[in-house]
Amino acid sequence: MRVDLDAVTVETGGVRLVEEVTLGASTGQLVGLVGPNGSGKSTLLRCMYRALRPTAGAVRVGGEDVVALSARENARRVAALPQQSVTAFDFTVAEVVAMGRMPHQRPTARATEEDRGVCADALERVSAAHLSGRGFLTLSGGERQRVLIARALAQRPRVLVLDEPTNHLDIAQQLELLALVRDSGPTVLTALHDLNLAALHCDLLHVMDGGRVVASGAPYDVLTGALLAEVFGVRAHRVRHPVTGAVQLLFDRLPFVQSAENRGAP
Template sequence: MQVDVDALTVDISGARLVQDVTLRAGSGQFVGLVGPNGSGKSTLLRCVYRALRPTAGMVRLDGEDLLSLSARESARRLAALPQEAVAEFDFTVAEVVAMGRLPHQGAVARTTDEDRRTCRAALEGVGAGHLADRGFLTLSGGEKQRVLIARALAQQPRVLVLDEPTNHLDIAQQLEVLALVRAGGLTVLTALHDLNLAALHCDLIHVIDAGRIVASGAPHDVLTPELLADVFKVRAHRVPHPATGAVQLLFDRLPSP
């Protein structure tokens, strides 16, 4: 499923947080948003998963205006893991993951054997099957994040929107989770803080600064020392990853003027 963001603008309390952003995540692509803190990444993604209505422009799923769909129908097509998603659920892990099945159930939610199989597979897929009977509140931050990713996968969407999905994860978990998401064949639109993770996993990167897209393209073409100095205010040294050849970055401070 293709996601198109068309001329999106967001104004909140008199401040323009996103300015005329247009981008596309093609079917099955893994597309990253990178940019400094406060650049507009999360605001843009909140429009994509319907937590925020844009001031102008629209989001389309395979050509359909997202806001023309019912909440249930959009939830069948698109799942999201917001940055602030670690909430204080007083449920077991299995119950939290089962929430991802709600868009597929009728008015009277009844959990089927298929729902249970889907939830088990999602938990196992993120390496959290052993947590099924644990209380959500007893988990570490990294464990909670994996469970919430499993909940999104249990929703069986065709589009996955992730806002800093590797928060609270150690490096092995970061690599495992992003590889898992990529292997699922979904269309993925994600904000990533770690530029090296973005370079390793993304087909396409959009760099956003002060609410505008300032560069778009393959990681090797976009993550240049000149752009990183301009947008992130750091000096970057590019090296090839020894196994994949993907561009990787070493950073230090810009010299004083």
């Protein structure tokens, strides 16, 4: 399902967090948002799953403004994994994943065989089936992240919104997770800190800085040395991945420029 953000602006407390962002994601694409901390990535994603309402502009999923959809219909279209997911009660892993089926059930209905099958499949896909009977609060950070991804997959969304989904995962799990969501079917919008992971897995990147999109395009076209120096304040050396051919980056600090008053100091 196609996603379009049209001139989205978000203000809170008199501060403009996102300013006139326009971008799109075609059906089935994996689209990444990258940028330094505070650039507006999470704020923009929160508008996608209605945790925030834009001050101006619109978010459209399948051509319809998400604000105009009922909560149930929006949950059938969009599943989200926020950066901070809090579960106050120690539900079992199976119970947490089953929550993903709620948009597809009547309020008083019990889980069906189909629901149970969807949940079991979601846990299997994230290699967490063995955790089914465990209490969620007893899990490690990486285990919790995989369970929350399973809950989102059990929701069977048309659009998947992920805010730093590789947090707490080791490198093998990071690679597996991004390959999984890429092949899962929905259109995926994700914020990522790791630029090399973004370059490997994303079809399209939008670079954010100061609440605006400052560059958009294929990873190789976007992740240039000049842009990375300007936005991230680092020097980047671009290389090709020996297997995939994707652009990969080696970083070091920008050369230190000595201030004028210290140039004559011993």
